[in-house]
Amino acid sequence: RHTGFIYAPPQAVRLFHEGRFVGPFVYGLNYQLDRDTLQRIYTVDHSKIYPIRFLCRSEAYRFWGLIEMDVRLFCAARGGTLFLLGTDRMGRDMFSRLAIGSRISLTIGFVGVAISFLLGIVIGGLAGYYGGWVDSIVQRVIEVLRSFPVLPLWMALSAALPVTWSPLWIYFGITLILGLLDWTGLARAVRSKLFALREEDFATAAQLMGASPSRIIGRHLLPSFTSHLIASATLSIPAMILGETALSFLGLGLKPPITSWGVLLSEAQNINVVALYPWLMLPVVPVIVTVLTFNFLGDGLRDAADPYK
Structure with missing residues (x-):
């Protein structure tokens, strides 16, 4: 400073x-x-x-x-x-704040994707393997969650966080909100894959040998499309980063003294400040570069994992 x-x-x-x-x-x-x-x-x-x-x-x-x-x-x-x-x-030096803010913004992206990835695999795996009433309940829950607009739902849940929480607890709360609301797409993808794979001969053989459902799903079915899961997770990271940036920019996410790209951009909301000091808008550059990088990486992984190419 x-x-x-x-x-x-x-x-x-x-x-x-x-x-x-x-x-x-x-x-x-x-x-x-x-x-x-x-x-x-x-x-x-x-x-x-x-x-x-x-x-x-x-x-x-x-x-x-x-x-x-x-x-x-x-x-x-x-x-x-x-x-x-x-x-x-x-x-305060903007370059140093950008470097420090990248830790928060990127870790929210990775941790949020890890949470949604785990939930999507578990819930989607149960729905796809068992089917029946389990699948019906999971599908209805997914339909209810997807019926709400994403950004207003994020804003409502973020605004509900107690104001007495410390910045660290707010960080964990925002990460959980982003992760708990992003598993629906992956769960549906896992469900559709397991519906097709559970009738294959190798899955039937494992079931006849006495393997438990968790072992069949984890050791035989999921590895069959691991590359697709990795590509889907990679494509989900930009959405997490943009979600945190949007919430912090609107004043509903992270707040000082925690530094993130969204917090830095929130200081550039005043048009007069931006007109006089345009370098305060520079935090938008790493956001764009990071989002495009993960999008290109995810598209490349998805194309490489496509068995029909």
Whole structure:
């Protein structure tokens, strides 16, 4: 946090100074206060050169909250600043906040998909293997859940979380909400696959040998379309990330001091702030890149797992 550099613009990384190669560095920043608009106006000071240091030592911190370290990947020279993506209204470096926010946004995506993946396999497997009244109950529950619009349902459940909860409990609550409402599609896919596979000879042979239903489902039926399950799970990750981003942007998800991409975007809701400090919209870039990456990866896995191609 740099209280002397509120809403500082991004500093460009340069390699040459006055035609001479000096390595990666940034120029210093000077600012003055506009007395009419009370806006800080920053100018580049070409007389101040701050080389970028790599693997430099700084104050101790815990990497991922587990490993105590005092080495950073890169930092500015002593007495200088390095704002690759600018700063916010409190002088906090946006690049650092984006990196920290990626941990929350990505873990919500992975943990939420893990919850929905487990529920979809278990519930869909029971419906597809047993059929009958079990399948009827599961299908009615799925139809009820899918009859609600997804985003309003997320918003209603997120708003129902107690305001007295700590940010950590809110994080777990949002993850559970996203995971518990996303299993229906996978459950239907698993059900339809098991309906076709449970009559195959290998499944009948396992049943005649005395294998339990859980063993037949887990050891014989599910491995037959594992690649399809992996592709479906990969395609579900972007929806989880977008869900957390949307809820936090609307003020119904995570809140400070927890940092996520949605929390960072919520600070850019004021059109005047965005017009004056457009770098506050930069958190939308990793969201788009991550969503497209997982979509392309999921499409590739799905095509590779297609037995008819």
